Amino acid sequence: xxxxxxxxxxxxxxxxxxxxxxxxxxxxxxxxxxxxxxxxxxxxxxxxxxxxxxxxxxxxxxxxxxxxxxxxxxxxxxxxxxxxxxxxxxxxxxxxxxxxxxxxxxxxxxxxxxxxxxxxxxxxxxxxxxxxxxxxxxxxxxxxxxxxxxxxxxxxxxxxxxxxxxxxxxxxxxxxxxxxxxxxxxxxxxxxxxxxxxxxxxxxxxxxxxxxxxxxxxxxxxxxxxxxxxxxxxxxxxxxxxxxxxxxxxxxxxxxxxxxxxxxxxxxxxxxxxxxxx
Amino acid sequence: xxxxxxxxxxxxxxxxxxxxxxxxxxxxxxxxxxxxxxxxxxxxxxxxxxxxxxxxxxxxxxxxxxxxxxxxxxxxxxxxxxxxxxxxxxxxxxxxxxxxxxxxxxxxxxxxxxxxxxxxxxxxxxxxxxxxxxxxxxxxxxxxxxxxxxxxxxxxxxxxxxxxxxxxxxxxxxxxxxxxxxxxxxxxxxxxxxxxxxxxxxxxxxxxxxxxxxxxxxxxxxxxxxxxxxxxxxxxxxxxxxxxxxxxxxxxxxxxxxxxxxxxxxxxxxxxxxxxxxxxxxxxxxxxxxxxxxxxxxxxxxxxxxxxxxxxxxxxxxxxxxxxxxxxxxxxxxxxxxxxxxxxxxxxxxxxxxxxxxxxxxxxxxxxxxxxxxxxxxxxxxxxxxx
Amino acid sequence: xxxxxxxxxxxxxxxxxxxxxxxxxxxxxxxxxxxxxxxxxxxxxxxxxxxxxxxxxxxxxxxxxxxxxxxxxxxxxxxxxxxxxxxxxxxxxxx
Numbered sequence: 202x203x204x205x206x207x208x209x210x211x212x213x214x215x216x217x218x219x220x221x222x223x224x225x226x227x228x229x230x231x232x233x234x235x236x237x238x239x240x241x242x243x244x245x246x247x248x249x250x251x252x253x254x255x256x257x258x259x260x261x262x263x264x265x266x267x268x269x270x271x272x273x274x275x276x277x278x279x280x281x282x283x284x285x286x287x288x289x290x291x292x293x294x295x296x297x298x299x300x301x302x303x304x305x306x307x308x309x310x311x312x313x314x315x316x317x318x319x320x321x322x323x324x325x326x327x328x329x330x331x332x333x334x335x336x337x338x339x340x341x342x343x344x345x346x347x348x349x350x351x352x353x354x355x356x357x358x359x360x361x362x363x364x365x366x367x368x369x370x371x372x373x374x375x376x377x378x379x380x381x382x383x384x385x386x387x388x389x390x391x392x393x394x395x396x397x398x399x400x401x402x403x404x405x406x407x408x409x410x411x412x413x414x415x416x417x418x419x420x421x422x423x424x425x426x427x428x429x430x431x432x433x434x435x436x437x438x439x440x441x442x443x444x445x446x447x448x449x450x451x452x453x454x455x456x457x458x459x460x461x462x463x464x465x466x467x468x469x470x471x472x473x474x475x476x477x478x479x
Numbered sequence: 480x481x482x483x484x485x486x487x488x489x490x491x492x493x494x495x496x497x498x499x500x501x502x503x504x505x506x507x508x509x510x511x512x513x514x515x516x517x518x519x520x521x522x523x524x525x526x527x528x529x530x531x532x533x534x535x536x537x538x539x540x541x542x543x544x545x546x547x548x549x550x551x552x553x554x555x556x557x558x559x560x561x562x563x564x565x566x567x568x569x570x571x572x573x574x575x576x577x578x579x580x581x582x583x584x585x586x587x588x589x590x591x592x593x594x595x596x597x598x599x600x601x602x603x604x605x606x607x608x609x610x611x612x613x614x615x616x617x618x619x620x621x622x623x624x625x626x627x628x629x630x631x632x633x634x635x636x637x638x639x640x641x642x643x644x645x646x647x648x649x650x651x652x653x654x655x656x657x658x659x660x661x662x663x664x665x666x667x668x669x670x671x672x673x674x675x676x677x678x679x680x681x682x683x684x685x686x687x688x689x690x691x692x693x694x695x696x697x698x699x700x701x702x703x704x705x706x707x708x709x710x711x712x713x714x715x716x717x718x719x720x721x722x723x724x725x726x727x728x729x730x731x732x733x734x735x736x737x738x739x740x741x742x743x744x745x746x747x748x749x750x751x752x753x754x755x756x757x758x759x760x761x762x763x764x765x766x767x768x769x770x771x772x773x774x775x776x777x778x779x780x781x782x783x784x785x786x787x788x789x790x791x792x793x794x795x796x797x798x799x800x801x802x803x804x805x806x807x808x809x810x811x812x813x814x815x816x817x818x819x820x821x822x823x824x825x826x827x828x829x830x831x832x833x834x835x836x837x838x839x840x841x842x843x844x845x846x847x848x849x850x851x852x853x854x855x856x857x858x859x860x861x862x863x864x865x866x
Numbered sequence: 867x868x869x870x871x872x873x874x875x876x877x878x879x880x881x882x883x884x885x886x887x888x889x890x891x892x893x894x895x896x897x898x899x900x901x902x903x904x905x906x907x908x909x910x911x912x913x914x915x916x917x918x919x920x921x922x923x924x925x926x927x928x929x930x931x932x933x934x935x936x937x938x939x940x941x942x943x944x945x946x947x948x949x950x951x952x953x954x955x956x957x958x959x960x961x
Contacts, residue, residue, distance in 0.1 A: 202888070204888040204890050205888070206892055207889045207890070207891055208891060209891070210941075210948070210950055211941075216947070217715075222894055227945075228896070228945065229945055230945070236942050236943075236944070250713065258718075263727075266727060271712070271713055272716070273552070274715065274719060275551070275552075276574055276578050278544075279575060282512075282545035282546075285552070286538075286551075286560075287552045287553070287555070287708050289510075289536050290509065290536065290552075290558045291556045291557065291708055291709050294708055294709050311541055311545075312548075384942040384943050385939075388942065422898050422899075470531070470536045470537065470538055471531055471534065471536070473531065474531045
C-alpha cells in the first residue's frame with residue numbers, strides 16, 4: 202500500500218500541537234529523544250496531570266514547552282533544585298528534568314551532584330550533543346578531547362566528563378546511556394526511571410549537525426547518526442570508568458546500556474520524624 | 480504549648496532572627512530552602528527545629544542559587560516558601576529572584592544585612608543591600624521590601640511579607656539587619672485565629688477549559704490567578720518572555736506588554752502597599768527619614784532635638800520599596816530639609832533626593848556598629864541652624 | 867519427483883509477518899532522512915515533491931508497498947513526529 206497523507210500523529214496527544222513544529226534543526230536528535238519521553242509518558246500509566254517537566258536553558262530545554270504537562274522552563278543550570286522542590290512539596294508528581302549537557306553539567310554541575318547525593322525522586326534526562334547548541338556551538342563540559350567548537354577553534358584541550366560514571370559516583374540509583382538512534386531502548390529506560398523511586402539519570406547522545414557536526418567535519422545529521430550506528434556497543438555490565446567518549450580513536454566504541462539499577466531509600470525531608478514515630 | 484503547634488501564642492523574649500522564624504511558622508510557611516550564612520543562620524536553625532514536627536519541609540540547599548530556585552519550584556507546587564540570607568547569599572539569589580518576578584511566583588526572602596561589600600563584616604550590622612534589593616536582578620521588575628526595627632516587627636512583617644507575596648504574586652523581602660536580628664526583645668504572638676492570612680487568587684476556569692489564559696490579568700489589579708503543579712491545568716511557566724498562554728513569545732510587542740504589566744502591577748497600586756510611621760511630623764520643619772535599626776537611634780535623636788526646641792520629625796519607613804514618594808513630595812511643601820541616617824554610604828538618601836528639590840543630608844557609616852543617636856542629633860542641629 | 871516437505875513449523879499458517887500501513891505528515895518533515903536510512907526494510911524513498919518549507923518528504927518506494935512490517939521505528943525516530951505506521955489487521959487466510 203502506498204503512503205497515506207494525514208495531518209496528525211498518534212503521539213500528538215502528549216504534545217501542545219499548536220506549538221509544533223518545534224524549533225530544532227533538521228536532523229537534531231532532540232526530536233527522537235522527546236518522542237521516546239512522550240511515548241514513555243503515554244505508557245507510564247501515570248496521567249498527564251501528574252507529570253511535571255522541568256528544564257533549564259538550551260535547545261534540549263525547550264522540550265518541556267512542547268509537552269502537554271505542567272512544564273517549567275527555568276534559569277540556566279537551575280532546573281534540578283527547582284524540580285527537587287516540586288518533588289518534595291508534591292511527592293505524588295512524576296517529576297522529570299529534561300535538559301542539555303551544558304545546562305546540567307556546566308553551570309548546573311553542583312546541583313546535579315547534590316540532588317544525586319540526596320537521592321531526590323526525580324528523573325534527569327540529559328541530551329548530550331557535546332556542545333552549547335542554542336548559542337551557536339560553544340565548547341562544553343562534555344566536548345570530547347580534540348574536538349572543535351566555536352570557543353575551541355584549535356581543538357578542545359579539556360577532558361570531558363564521563364557522565365554515567367559521575368552520576369553513579371554521586372549516588373544515582375539508575376544510570377543509563379543511549380543515543381537518539383536507540384529510541385526503543387531509550388523509551389524503555391525512561392519507563393524504568395519513572396517506575397523507580399530515587400534519582401535516575403539517562404544520558405542521550407544526540408546528533409547536532411550545526412553545533413557539533415559542522416565544526417568537526419561530520420557532513421550532516423545522517424552521517425552523525427551513522428557514526429553512532431557504527432561505533433555504539435551495548436554492554437549493561439560495562440565498567441563505569443571506561444565509559445568515556447573518545448571521538449579520535451576509531452577502535453574505542455561508544456558504550457551504551459543500563460549500567461546501574463539499584464535500590465536505595467529515596468530522599469524524604471521528614472524521614473527522621475517518621476522514625477521518631479516508630 | 481506543644482512544639483507541634485505552628486503559632487506560639489503568648490509573650491516571649493526572642494532574638495530577632497528567631498522572631499522571623501516564628502513569623503514564618505505562624506504564616507504557615509510550608510517550605511524553607513536556605514543556606515547557612517551569618518547573621519541569618521539562626522532563622523534557618525530555628526526553622527529546622529520547628530518545621531518538621533508540623534510536617535513542613537526544611538531543606539538546606541547546596542547554595543543560595545539552589546535555594547532561590549527551590550523557592551520558586553516549591554511555591555509553584557503550592558507551598559508558602561521562604562529563605563533567609565545575608566549580603567553574599569543575596570547576590571547569589573539575584574538571578575532566580577528575576578525568575579520569580581518573571582513567572583510571578585510568590586516567595587519571601589529575609590535578608591539580615593551585614594557589613595558589605597563582598598564578604599564584608601559577617602557578624603556586624605550594615606544596611607547596604609537596600610538598592611540591591613530593589614534593582615539587584617537584571618531587567619525591569621517590581622518587588623516589595625519591609626524593614627523591621629524590632630524583633631516584634633520581624634515577626635509581624637514576615638507574616639505580612641507572605642500575605643503581600645501571595646496577594647501580588649511577587650518576591651517580597653524582609654530587609655532586617657544584624658542588629659535587629661541579633662537583638663532580644665519582647666515579642667507578643669497572638670492566637671492562631673488572629674494571624675492575618677491572604678490567600679492567592681485562584682482561577683475561575685476549570686482545568687481543561689480551553690479559554691483559560693494563565694497569564695491574562697482580567698482584573699484591575701493586573702494580577703493573574705495562579706495555578707500550581709498537579710492541579711490539572713498543565714501550564715507552561717517560562718523564564719523567557721511569554722504570552723498570555725505562557726508560551727515563549729520572544730518578540731517586541733508581547734515582551735513590552737508583559738513587562739509593563741509586571742511593573743504596573745505594583746506601581747499602580749502602591750497606595751495599597753506603602754507603610755510608614757510618622758513621629759512629630761505635623762509641625763516639623765526638618766524631616767528625618769530612617770529605617771531598620773537606625774530608626775531607633777533616629778527616634779532618640781529626634782526626641783532630644785525636640786527637647787532643645789528644634790522642630791524635627793521622623794518618617795520611619797516600614798515598607799521601603801515601593802518608596803513613599805508621595806509622602807516625600809508632600810513633606811517637601813512643609814519642611815526645609817531632609818536628614819537620612821543609614822548604615823551605608825547613601826542609598827535611601829538618593830531615593831529621597833529623587834522626589835524633592837530640598838537639601839537631603841545623609842548621616843552615613845559603612846557599617847559594623849550601631850549608629851548612635853549622636854551623629855544624627857549633631858546633623859539635625861547643624862541643619863536646623865543653617866536652614 | 868515433487869519436492870517433499872520434510873519439516874515445517876506447526877504454526878506455519880498462524881504466524882504472520884505483520885504488514886504496515888504508512889502515514890506521513892508532509893508539512894512537518896524537515897528532510898533529515900533518518901526514516902529513509904534506518905528503515906529495516908528500505909521501504910522509504912525521498913519524493914521529488916517538496917512541502918511548503920522546501921523539504922523532500924519520504925514516500926513508499928515503488929515495489930515496496932507490501933514491505934512495511936509496522937515496526938514503528940520510523941515513527942519514534944522521526945524528530946518531527948511526521949511519520950508513523952499502523953499494523954494492517956486482516957482476516958486470517960488459510961493456505
